[in-house]
Amino acid sequence: MTQHKISLTRYLVEQQRADGHIPGQLRLLLEVVARACKSISQAVNKGDLGGVLGTAESENVQGEVQKKLDIIANEVLIEANEWGGHLAAMASEEMDSIYVVPNRYPQGEYLLLFDPLDGSSNIDVNVSIGTIFSVLKKPEDHPGVQEADFLQAGAKQVAAGYCIYGPQTTLVLTVGDGVAMFTLDREQGSFVLTKENIQIPADTKEFAINMSNMRHWDAPVKRYIDECLAGSEGPRGKDFNMRWIASMVTDVHRILMRGGIFLYPWDKREPGKPGKLRLMYEANPMSWLVEQAGGMATNGRERILDIAPGKLHERVSVMLGSKNEVERVTRYHDPL
Ligand SMILES: O=P(O)(O)OC[C@H]1O[C@](O)(COP(=O)(O)O)[C@@H](O)[C@@H]1O
Ligand SMILES: [Mg+2]
Ligand SMILES: [Mg+2]
Known part of the structure; x- marks a missing residue:
């Protein structure tokens, strides 16, 4: 062929x-x-x-x-x-x-x-x-x-x-x-x-998150981003770059092309709302693409693709991209 x-x-x-x-x-x-x-x-x-x-x-x-x-x-x-x-x-x-x-x-x-x-x-x-x-x-x-x-x-x-x-x-x-x-x-x-066969590198030095929401984040997300921001002097021992386009399509496309992690987490502004992004129209298709490219996608606690939707317009917290980074931020959500 x-x-x-x-x-x-x-x-x-x-x-x-x-x-x-x-x-x-x-x-x-x-x-x-x-x-x-x-x-x-x-x-x-x-x-x-x-x-x-x-x-x-x-x-x-x-x-x-x-x-x-x-x-x-x-x-x-x-x-x-x-x-x-x-x-x-x-x-x-x-x-x-x-x-x-x-x-x-x-x-x-x-x-x-x-x-x-x-x-x-x-x-x-x-x-x-x-x-x-x-x-x-x-x-x-x-x-x-x-x-x-x-x-x-x-x-x-x-x-x-x-x-x-x-x-x-x-x-x-x-x-x-x-x-x-x-x-x-x-x-x-x-x-x-x-x-063909697009592959997301397992490691990355680039994260994507809307930093203006920082004060509303939950502790595990704050810890993860703080460690990235600490750069080569911090626990990660390397400097990170940041990108945020505010189009999930564009941020995910960059991750498929060169790796990275994308986060749109739950935050305290509307505690009853699981997240901003839509499970059925945004998170599910993007999570499957990312997994098919060797990456990982979770809501911080479970694999997005395993979530049983309760309603059509359901929202969800999203963390996806390079496997080792998504694994890390998901691990930070584990209760001690
Ligand atoms: O302005 P914010 O909160 O950073 O929003 C960016 C996010 O909202 C969205 O734009 C929502 O998509 P819609 O344009 O389809 O409503 C995502 O693509 C993107 O990741
Ligand atoms: Mg839209
Ligand atoms: Mg959208």
């Missing part, structure tokens, strides 16, 4: 041929998601010229003010996927409840979940943003589809990925057989395989 210049379509077909583990319907679904991402990428690129920047006059179910692009990206994903025959229903960070494929369209066996536009605060300042997606299989024990069908642990995902709209538009994908990266070739109009 040629390692370079192969399209997403050919990659998926060849994966399917190699061990039969990508069913045809799943392959089609992923191609439709990729096509939708291409279209979102175009809208993002146009910026002010397309009238897509700025805030819409609405709030989502999480009480967050929606940007125009949040709404556009959500609609693009729904319209692209609803008639293809591979889906039973979709769920999105931007919608209150699940979107069941209307019965005028053929029904499929998969469930698609997405954060249509991640890093919304970066849209208007021309910083990388992205789309995150996760695919589950609909349980077969009953006809129709309901919200409870989506409440499966991340370990049950059959595909997960994101598309980053940055200097390049790049799709990063796993179907449970490692992580592959595809770069959008705008002249050809297709995603071309540019990296």
Whole structure:
């Protein structure tokens, strides 16, 4: 098999041929998601010229003010996927409840979940943003589809990925057989395989956390970051660098490319809220990608992919990336 210049379509077909583990319907679904991402990428690129920047006059179910692009990206994903025959229903960070494929369209066996536009605060300042997606299989024990069908642990995902709209538009994908990266070739109009078997180094000297929340953190996170900040004179014996883009997609992409640890921990501002990030649309797909690349993802206490979701819009504390660092901060959470 040629390692370079192969399209997403050919990659998926060849994966399917190699061990039969990508069913045809799943392959089609992923191609439709990729096509939708291409279209979102175009809208993002146009910026002010397309009238897509700025805030819409609405709030989502999480009480967050929606940007125009949040709404556009959500609609693009729904319209692209609803008639293809591979889906039973979709769920999105931007919608209150699940979107069941209307019965005028053929029904499929998969469930698609997405954060249509991640890093919304970066849209208007021309910083990388992205789309995150996760695919589950609909349980077969009953006809129709309901919200409870989506409440499966991340370990049950059959595909997960994101598309980053940055200097390049790049799709990063796993179907449970490692992580592959595809770069959008705008002249050809297709995603071309540019990296396979992405591996996150187990050690790193780079962390990503919103430092402005420091005073609200729990003791184990504070200890971990304090030790990083102490640098070569501290217990870690090395200097750390810090990055925070405020787009999970972009921070995770950097970690997949060169290692690092990303933390968005629980904090004391809203003690009843497990974290800021969304389990089903952000943490699960990113955690599976990271694990597939040899990294680790926990909420400080348990593997994110083992968490049984209680509700669709569930939040979670997230620590992911280079294995030895995530292991360390998770260990700091152990009761003495
Ligand atoms: O401003 P903060 O709290 O640092 O937020 C950054 C985090 O919030 C998010 O932007 C949430 O994503 P949305 O843009 O999809 O709401 C994450 O991507 C990111 O890690
Ligand atoms: Mg997001
Ligand atoms: Mg979003």
